[in-house]
Amino acid sequence: MEPILQVSHLSVSLPGKNGPAPILKDISFSLKQGEILGLVGESGSGKSMTAFAVNQLLPGGGKSITGGSVLFAGEELTGKTEKQMQTFRGKDIAMIFQEPMTCLNPVFTVKRQMTDVIMIHEKRSRKEAEIQAADMLKKVHIRDPERTLSCYPYELSGGMRQRVMIAIALSCSPRLLIADEPTTALDVTVQAQIIFLLQEACQESGTGIIFISHDLGVVSQLCSRIAVMYAGTMAETGPASEVLKAPGHPYTKALLAAVPRFTSGGVRDRLYAIPGMVPDPSEIQRGCLFAPRCPHAMDICRTEHPPIQNLGNQHQVSCFLEKGVSRGDGIS
Amino acid sequence: MMSLIKIWKILRHNTLTLLGAGLVILIVLMGLLSPLISPYDPNLMNIPARLQAPGWSHPFGTDEMGRDILTRVMYGARISITVGVSIVVIAAAVGCFFGSLSGYAGGKVDRGIMAVTDMVLSFPSMVLALALTAALGPGLFNTMLAVCIVRIPLYVRLMRGQVLALKEMQYVKASRTFGAGPVWVVARHIVPNCLTPLLVQMTLGVGDAILIASSMSFIGLGAQPPMPEWGAMISTARTYAIDQWWYAAFPGLFILMTVMGFNLLGDGIRDILDPRSVKN
Numbered sequence: 353m354e355p356i357l358q359v360s361h362l363s364v365s366l367p368g369k370n371g372p373a374p375i376l377k378d379i380s381f382s383l384k385q386g387e388i389l390g391l392v393g394e395s396g397s398g399k400s401m402t403a404f405a406v407n408q409l410l411p412g413g414g415k416s417i418t419g420g421s422v423l424f425a426g427e428e429l430t431g432k433t434e435k436q437m438q439t440f441r442g443k444d445i446a447m448i449f450q451e452p453m454t455c456l457n458p459v460f461t462v463k464r465q466m467t468d469v470i471m472i473h474e475k476r477s478r479k480e481a482e483i484q485a486a487d488m489l490k491k492v493h494i495r496d497p498e499r500t501l502s503c504y505p506y507e508l509s510g511g512m513r514q515r516v517m518i519a520i521a522l523s524c525s526p527r528l529l530i531a532d533e534p535t536t537a538l539d540v541t542v543q544a545q546i547i548f549l550l551q552e553a554c555q556e557s558g559t560g561i562i563f564i565s566h567d568l569g570v571v572s573q574l575c576s577r578i579a580v581m582y583a584g585t586m587a588e589t590g591p592a593s594e595v596l597k598a599p600g601h602p603y604t605k606a607l608l609a610a611v612p613r614f615t616s617g618g619v620r621d622r623l624y625a626i627p628g629m630v631p632d633p634s635e636i637q638r639g640c641l642f643a644p645r646c647p648h649a650m651d652i653c654r655t656e657h658p659p660i661q662n663l664g665n666q667h668q669v670s671c672f673l674e675k676g677v678s679r680g681d682g683i684s
Numbered sequence: 685m686m687s688l689i690k691i692w693k694i695l696r697h698n699t700l701t702l703l704g705a706g707l708v709i710l711i712v713l714m715g716l717l718s719p720l721i722s723p724y725d726p727n728l729m730n731i732p733a734r735l736q737a738p739g740w741s742h743p744f745g746t747d748e749m750g751r752d753i754l755t756r757v758m759y760g761a762r763i764s765i766t767v768g769v770s771i772v773v774i775a776a777a778v779g780c781f782f783g784s785l786s787g788y789a790g791g792k793v794d795r796g797i798m799a800v801t802d803m804v805l806s807f808p809s810m811v812l813a814l815a816l817t818a819a820l821g822p823g824l825f826n827t828m829l830a831v832c833i834v835r836i837p838l839y840v841r842l843m844r845g846q847v848l849a850l851k852e853m854q855y856v857k858a859s860r861t862f863g864a865g866p867v868w869v870v871a872r873h874i875v876p877n878c879l880t881p882l883l884v885q886m887t888l889g890v891g892d893a894i895l896i897a898s899s900m901s902f903i904g905l906g907a908q909p910p911m912p913e914w915g916a917m918i919s920t921a922r923t924y925a926i927d928q929w930w931y932a933a934f935p936g937l938f939i940l941m942t943v944m945g946f947n948l949l950g951d952g953i954r955d956i957l958d959p960r961s962v963k964n
Binding site for chain 1: 853854855857858859860861862863864865868872873876877879
């Protein structure tokens with residue numbers, strides 16, 4: 353099947369203290385229709401930037417993209433004008449955000465905000481748009497759509513707002529939905545409901561979803577493929593089950609070790625934390641960016657950029673270690 | 685849309701705002717209806733009846749020409765309200781335009797606009813208005829123009845701050861991901877969210893503008909006699925202030941009431957426009 357989104361060798365630079373700082377370096381991944389891709393990594397690893405680059409909404413505008421291509425349904429998005437992009441945004445590519453509390457305009461009712469988006473993209477009368485808005489709210493399992501429509505955002509809980517956001521995002525049946533940490537600010541039960549909603553949208557209308565998260569637990573439940581990002585580079589991509597069971601990159605392994613787990617009885621050791629910090633993109637680095645924090649780092653890691661290794665089954669890893677570290681030690 | 689009933693519901697529990705609104709309505713009505721309800725002609729001289737103390741035929745007394753002070757105060761309301769409102773509307777319109785431009789465009793445009801704004805703001809507003817009026821020549825229109833120029837920077841600063849803050853709001857960014865263009869973003873998300881502080885500032889500004897304009901008339905640069913402007917009336921009344929207290933007291937009282945009315949109303953408008961106070 354033709355991928356709905358094909359990002360290849362994408363590089364992005366933003367103005368920094370000492371001239372342009374590379375934020376994304378040679379990012380490649382693809383997404384098929386009806387597939388959910390988990391984009392994981394620490395804060396500052398470039399997950400959100402990747403999302404904004406796909407949408408062409410980078411802070412510096414189109415000129416921030418220094419190389420590579422973003423193919424959406426076979427159409428090149430880099431180099432499109434702002435006007436051309438506006439027809440894609442919301443209609444074909446929708447996005448939801450981490451903080452549902454601040455995503456809705458506080459001075460308008462939910463109805464107004466939902467119909468606005470519908471009316472930007474589809475030639476509908478306000479009446480028709482209102483009916484569609486109510487339908488969308490039903491789809492995201494809001495029990496009393498009419499009442500919710502007449503509410504101002506402050507009258508809704510975080511979970512409700514996120515549902516409204518998802519309803520808005522899905523209202524023009526986009527082919528690609530980018531969910532930027534949509535469950536981070538929500539409590540666990542609501543989180544589960546939102547994940548269920550996304551799964552439903554994906555299965556029913558074949559929307560491809562990029563699910564950005566630093567929560568590997570959530571990602572493992574939801575996603576069929578995982579892409580692990582580190583400091584603006586792609587560390588590892590592959591099928592979710594494989595990446596989680598047999599991580600090829602020391603960073604993925606470290607991330608997995610840092611997930612808190614419940615154990616029955618007895619005192620657990622301290623939670624594993626990856627030593628060091630994500631490097632500052634404005635400083636010039638050589639070699640593998642993870643090398644300073646990597647327990648397996650070799651001399652070559654500090655001087656040369658690691659090649660992309662194929663571990664089979666579309667599982668790729670950017671590391672010098674042969675066959676990854678799945679059976680290596682150092683991190684437990 | 686917010687209905688009048690809802691506005692009333694909010695106002696009912698807010699005595700001070702109600703008082704402010706009442707004062708403003710009273711003064712505006714007084715000004716509008718002055719030709720109908722005033723007992724005399726504002727410029728009708730009656731020398732035998734000069735400087736009479738308040739009494740049945742002249743509730744506020746008469747001035748040195750025998751003109752009825754109540755009538756003149758009523759007509760003065762017209763001038764003061766017109767002056768106050770037009771100064772604020774023009775200053776706000778110009779200020780908002782440059783303020784939003786400054787905030788949204790950023791960079792050189794922003795630096796240029798803010799440099800001029802800071803320069804104007806660094807003068808005491810009264811002194812600058814005085815200097816401008818002196819340069820333009822005395823008269824009510826020139827005074828209005830001068831006060832207007834002095835007030836513009838307030839709105840530039842207000843709007844710029846609002847736009848800068850709102851530009852970074854998640855819902856403004858979110859609306860761009862839903863395919864909204866810049867015009868839509870400004871019209872739909874930025875302007876409506878600026879309205880509350882703007883309207884509050886404008887209402888408070890009317891009282892302020894009236895006060896400055898009256899002060900200018902008081903020192904002889906604004907409205908010229910025989911115009912029944914409150915500040916100008918007090919200015920002439922100075923000579924009689926010791927023996928004929930009513931001459932200066934009533935125009936002064938009305939300046940106080942008007943300015944206070946607008947200030948109280950301005951504070952109350954914030955509560956009315958807050959969507960949180962509308963429901964239930």
